[in-house]
Amino acid sequence: MNPKYRLYYPRWYRKRIPIFWWLQKRSHAAFMGRELTAVFVAYAAIMLMVLVLAMDRGQAAFAEMMDWLGTPAVVVAHVLVLCILLFHTITWLNLAPMAIVVKLGDRKVPAAAVLIGHYAAWVACTGVVAWLLIWR
């Protein structure tokens, strides 16, 4: 090769993306919102552990925690958390048919059936937990 010849490297073009790019479009914001539901899953896990701790300490500690949980601001906060967790549940279950391909023999179970199955599982799990905690 001619020693004076230099390979041509076009300057890499990289568009700068603003840090909050996902706020500019509704669907992007919803995507990021869905991803952030994980933070509230972690919060709920922590609160469950705190509740177990209070219960292990005895009735007084448990009643004290229930009093705190019953204050209006905390109730409002937890209703919000519940809404966010429902958003997680719905978006998660709606993705199930895309992530899971069930085969019976060599026939594919239709996506709608997989979806309905997951929602049925949600209803069943909700029922069992509610029964265990309330009516047992």
Place this chain on the structure above:
Amino acid sequence: MRRSREPIIWALFGGGGMASALFMPVLILVLFIAMPLGWVQGVQGAPFAELQALVRHPLTRLGLFVFISLCWFHWAHRFRYTLYDGLQLSHLNELVAVMTYGIAIAGTVVGAVLLWGVG
């Protein structure tokens, strides 16, 4: 060739996502909203003893442990990629991964201590 850890991490993420999707709404609704507001019994007398017995049952403890741990790994994986996409931090890959999965492991250990060390 070094085998990727991604499938294990993804399985923990997926398991946590499914477990929390199926169980978290009802747990929050009953334990953190309905019970404190007195819509369902659970504080006075016998109901508390029953609830405590339920929570002290070894199977409940084991179930709670698996559930809590999966929730942590679900959070870790999702939050890791949220930091990459949302805040464009993929260049901090190692740091972010160690932080998020480290917190998940810590959450699992703390869960184990709380569930078996105190009861």
